[in-house]
Amino acid sequence: MKRAILALAAIPLLPLAVTGCSDLTDDSVSGQDNFALGDAIPGTNATNFAAAKANFGLTETQQDGLGPIFNERSCSACHSNGAIGGAGQNIERRYGTLTNGVFNGLPATGGSLRQLFGIGGFNPSPGVNCNSGTDANPAPGATIFAGRMTTPTFGLGLVELIPDGTIQGIAAAQPAAIRGIANTHQINLTSGIFTRGQTRVARFGWKAVHASLADFAADAYLNEMGITTTSCAAGQRVGDFATENRANRAPTNAVINGCPDDLVPGTDDDAAEELNNCAGGVTEVQDDVANFAFFMRNLAPAPRGIDNSNGRGLTEFNREGCNGCHVTTTFTVTANGRSQSFTPFSDFLVHDMGTLGDGIGNDGDSVAVTRRMRTAPLWGIRFRNGLLHDARTSDKATAIRAHDGQGAAARNAFNGATAAQQNDLMLFLSSL
Ligand code: HEC
Ligand code: HEC
Numbered sequence: 001m002k003r004a005i006l007a008l009a010a011i012p013l014l015p016l017a018v019t020g021c022s023d024l025t026d027d028s029v030s031g032q033d034n035f036a037l038g039d040a041i042p043g044t045n046a047t048n049f050a051a052a053k054a055n056f057g058l059t060e061t062q063q064d065g066l067g068p069i070f071n072e073r074s075c076s077a078c079h080s081n082g083a084i085g086g087a088g089q090n091i092e093r094r095y096g097t098l099t100n101g102v103f104n105g106l107p108a109t110g111g112s113l114r115q116l117f118g119i120g121g122f123n124p125s126p127g128v129n130c131n132s133g134t135d136a137n138p139a140p141g142a143t144i145f146a147g148r149m150t151t152p153t154f155g156l157g158l159v160e161l162i163p164d165g166t167i168q169g170i171a172a173a174q175p176a177a178i179r180g181i182a183n184t185h186q187i188n189l190t191s192g193i194f195t196r197g198q199t200r201v202a203r204f205g206w207k208a209v210h211a212s213l214a215d216f217a218a219d220a221y222l223n224e225m226g227i228t229t230t231s232c233a234a235g236q237r238v239g240d241f242a243t244e245n246r247a248n249r250a251p252t253n254a255v256i257n258g259c260p261d262d263l264v265p266g267t268d269d270d271a272a273e274e275l276n277n278c279a280g281g282v283t284e285v286q287d288d289v290a291n292f293a294f295f296m297r298n299l300a301p302a303p304r305g306i307d308n309s310n311g312r313g314l315t316e317f318n319r320e321g322c323n324g325c326h327v328t329t330t331f332t333v334t335a336n337g338r339s340q341s342f343t344p345f346s347d348f349l350v351h352d353m354g355t356l357g358d359g360i361g362n363d364g365d366s367v368a369v370t371r372r373m374r375t376a377p378l379w380g381i382r383f384r385n386g387l388l389h390d391a392r393t394s395d396k397a398t399a400i401r402a403h404d405g406q407g408a409a410a411r412n413a414f415n416g417a418t419a420a421q422q423n424d425l426m427l428f429l430s431s432l
Contacts, residue, residue, distance in 0.1 A: 037302055037383060038083025041157065043336025044298040052295035055288060057084050060225060062119050068132030069115035069245055070226035075217075075292060078150040078224070082383040085299045088150035091391055092224075094360045095142040103361040103370050109139040112360055113223055115245055146358035147390035148206055153213075154380055155301030156204065158342045160213055161193065161333035164201040170327060170347045178324045178406045180349025181372065183208040188215045188240045189231050191285045191293060196233040203348040206358070206389045208374040214285055217292035229286040230270045232278035241289075242270075297335075301342050302380030305431045313428020316421050320413035325351060325375040325406075345378035345432065354405025358389055371405060381432045396429050397422065 040049045057076040060066045071092065072078050078090040093114040096105045105112030118132030138145070168182050185202040187194045191214035194200065200211035210216040218241040221227045226245065231238040271286040278284075285293070307313060317323060326345040333340060350372035357371025373389060385391070387399040403411040414422065 035300060035303060036083075037154070037380075038085060039300045040298045041300045041335055041340060043338050048294065049298055052291040052298075053084055055291040056295045060227060062122070065227040067117075067119035067226040068122065068130070069110075069118045069135070071115055071117065071224045073225065075220065075224075079153060081152065081385065082302075082380075083154075085153045085296065087152040087384050087386075089385065089391075090150045091147040091386075092150075093137075094146045094148060094358075095139055095144060096360055097141055097143040098367065101367065103144075103359075103363060103365040103367070105360075105363050106139060106141055107363070109136075109141065110245060111139055111142070113245075114139075115223075115226065144359045146360045147392075148358070149386050149389060149391035151206065152302070152380055152384070153296045154299055155342055155344065156213060157297030157299060158301065158331070158333055158335060158340055159203055159344060159348065159377075160211070160297065161335060162203070162331050162348070166331070167201045167203065167348050170329070171349050174324065174347075174349075177409065178321070178351065180325065180347055180351045180375065180406075182348075183350055185209060185211045185215070187212055189218060189238060189285050189289070190233040190283050191215075191290065192297065196236075196238065201348070203374070206374060206376075207360070207372065208348060208350050212293075213296045214289055214293040217296070218286070218289045221289060221292070227288075228270075229289055231285045231289065232271055232275055232282040234283055235278050235281040237278050301344070302383055304379075305382055307428055307431035309424040309427035309431075313424040313426070313431075316417065316425045317428055320417065320425070321410040324410065325349070326378050343379065346375045348374065348377075350374050351406040353403065353407055356388070356402050356404045356407065378429065378432050382430050396426055 040046070056079075057074055059074045059077070061073075066073060072090065076084045078088040079085050081087045081089075093116070094105075094112045095114065096103055096112045098104065114135055114137070116135050118134050121129065121131050124130060164182070171180050171182050174180060183202040184199050187196055187198045187200055189212065190196045191212060194212045194214070202208045202211045204210045204213065204216050210219065218229055218231070221229060222241045223245065228242045228244060230242050271284055275282050275284060284290075309316075314328070317326075318328070325347055327347045328343065328345065330341050330343045351374075352368060352371050353373045354371060357373055359367075359370045361370035376388075381387075381396075385394050387393050387396065388402060392402070393399055397414075400414045401411060414425070417425070
């Protein structure tokens, strides 16, 4: 949706970098904070933040490029618990199967992600009659089904700035029995601290699939809302997010139920075309994607609450080995030119979680790889309803008891703890 964000297009890139001056070191965003859920981090221009947030909350229509198939009409339709940007009740549906022992996301049927809604009939040009098709469940051939709850985006701009080496260093220091793996992703969009083509440590999503919030935003815009975008990177058109999805059961890659793949209703958001195909060495991220990234990059972590266990719960958390993965490290990065500290309670690594793994992967992944899940950051958990990747419970003890694989020892330690110790742990978790 290009109209709403013209005011923002002229914003210079704010200095979000891990290096840079840290003249103001008293802006800690950890501890007992005095800002509210949904606020911006210190140093954020309030007008720009409000405009970017409005874009994140904007309901889009077919004329804006929504569809042909989609899951929701705005980012905030899913990300809204507590404040815009938060977690949500929406649970994405994924499926796949095993073919010769390796994961197969059944892309020829529209997998692995389902889009639950379609716009129905549409006419991309006079006389061309198309139909979005409808979601078919179960998709033909699917044997593995998983839900993925909407995660919160509070504080993720700071997470984005954690140096790769810091995350890799945590993995190297972990005991072999619980050692996680730093997933990597090749950067799509030149944005913020990232340059297209770089290989960076992925840290976002239940399976740690993206390193950059701009990449995640473009991915979500396409796969959740059906809105394609192009951007420019050093004079080249970036078409990674420019191809529409097909409803399940559409017969071949080339057609959406009779219509060519990228014939879509409305005008899609095409920075490359607006900019005359990126000529002249242009680097520019499509406006909406840039705004979503700006909003999330400046969204503060959830404030901490009171720990009614008087510190005993943290001791118990460490004793049971929860901190092996949900590390208690306070990270410090430079954002908006200021040093900012935060404690997300995650190593941002993926771990083999045994039966808790969701069984979904990329095509060709071994079964062991499909069991890997990112250590869920526990900050802001008191603002959450559903827990675990499929929101199977809202009860923290039940979530802990579901830990398996590399999490089994900690689960057993929790099960073996006294009622008083377990209670202290719950009080501590309820303060995060
Ligand atoms: C239909 C619901 C839905 C919509 C619409 C949606 N999201 Fe999400 N979002 C999710 C779910 C579900 C996840 C977790 C996905 C996963 O990891 O598999 C998620 C995860 C994320 C994450 C990763 C957070 C983390 O924990 O690391 C980011 C960033 C994000 N979304 C941004 C966006 C943006 C930007 C938009 C709008 C363009 C958007 N989302 C639209 C459901 C949605
Ligand atoms: C081996 C690494 C590991 C250890 C050790 C571990 N966890 Fe986790 N934890 C994870 C992963 C990975 C997830 C996400 C699992 C999923 O939903 O698929 C998770 C999820 C959670 C959740 C749900 C969070 C959410 O966002 O839904 C809670 C609560 C939690 N862990 C608490 C604990 C506690 C308390 C302990 C100690 C008893 C512990 N964990 C030990 C890796 C670990």
